[in-house]
Amino acid sequence: MRTAITLSQVPEALAGPFVLRTPLPEAFATAAVIGFDAVELFLPGPDFIAVDEVKSLTATHGLSIAAVGTGAGMLRHGLSITDADEDMRDAALDFVLSMIDFGGQLAAPAILGSMQGRGSRDLLAAGLRLCGERAASHGVPFIYEPLNRYETNLFNRLGDAAKFIELHDLKNVVLLADLFHMNIEERDLAEAIREAGRHIGHVHFADSNRQAMGFGHTDAKPVIAALREIQYSGCLSAEIFPLPDPETAARQTISSIRSLL
Numbered sequence: 001m002r003t004a005i006t007l008s009q010v011p012e013a014l015a016g017p018f019v020l021r022t023p024l025p026e027a028f029a030t031a032a033v034i035g036f037d038a039v040e041l042f043l044p045g046p047d048f049i050a051v052d053e054v055k056s057l058t059a060t061h062g063l064s065i066a067a068v069g070t071g072a073g074m075l076r077h078g079l080s081i082t083d084a085d086e087d088m089r090d091a092a093l094d095f096v097l098s099m100i101d102f103g104g105q106l107a108a109p110a111i112l113g114s115m116q117g118r119g120s121r122d123l124l125a126a127g128l129r130l131c132g133e134r135a136a137s138h139g140v141p142f143i144y145e146p147l148n149r150y151e152t153n154l155f156n157r158l159g160d161a162a163k164f165i166e167l168h169d170l171k172n173v174v175l176l177a178d179l180f181h182m183n184i185e186e187r188d189l190a191e192a193i194r195e196a197g198r199h200i201g202h203v204h205f206a207d208s209n210r211q212a213m214g215f216g217h218t219d220a221k222p223v224i225a226a227l228r229e230i231q232y233s234g235c236l237s238a239e240i241f242p243l244p245d246p247e248t249a250a251r252q253t254i255s256s257i258r259s260l261l
Helices: 024-034 051-061 072-077 086-104 121-137 158-167 179-185 189-199 220-229 246-260
Strands: 002-008 038-042 064-069 110-112 142-144 173-178 200-204 235-238
Touching: 002 024, 002 064, 002 246, 024 038, 024 051, 024 246, 038 235, 051 064, 064 086, 064 235, 072 086, 086 110, 086 121, 110 121, 121 142, 121 158, 121 173, 158 173, 158 189, 173 179, 173 189, 179 189, 179 200, 189 200, 189 220, 220 246, 235 246
Parallel strands: 002 038, 002 235, 038 064, 064 110, 110 142, 142 173, 173 200, 200 235
Antiparallel strands: none
16 A cells, blocks of 8 residues: 545635645655655646646656546536536536546546535436546546535445446446545444445545544554455545644654554
């Protein structure tokens, strides 16, 4: 398992769970100095920075891109791929597909979180199928994130989302296990991970209060044991609040992961 940390460049996400918010050259340097293996990018859109510039930053600092978020489509434009309005839904899919193409050039998957919206599961299945196919053209998976009940009416638990993927035979779509959302919805975090098993493709490593692991009450040892059981080899990515400050949150994440692994 590798370590990753979120870098946000979206002004509308100032209250969100993103750790490093300085300009990307500085944020990449900070992540590397603290000891992360990768970064997860949360950008306003695919044209915010050139792919070649990101490649230069990864090479300079010895980092990879763990994933790219799509949530700016919701935060900035109010878009979701399950919107009842066809034009809005098409605009949302165009945005997500553009982020898939951006991430694909960096060998990084895109994440569907808030842009899933609160629509129908049929529309979700159609959108995930299209996104999975586009991601496959870049040789990367597409990541779907079950959220807690206060953020979506679609899927709140990993096991239910895994069954949905199987029911609709959604190719190249994997799940994001976000420990913060799971602390709200799952009876047992480790058991939920085992249940979803082979479908898990990314992990947001957050404590119960969405701060760095160790600053809340989550027992991370059974979680790590379950991830090992399912042979998870991806990133433990810190999508957390930058509390009490970004550097402390980042260093606590690294310290907690190292103590567990």
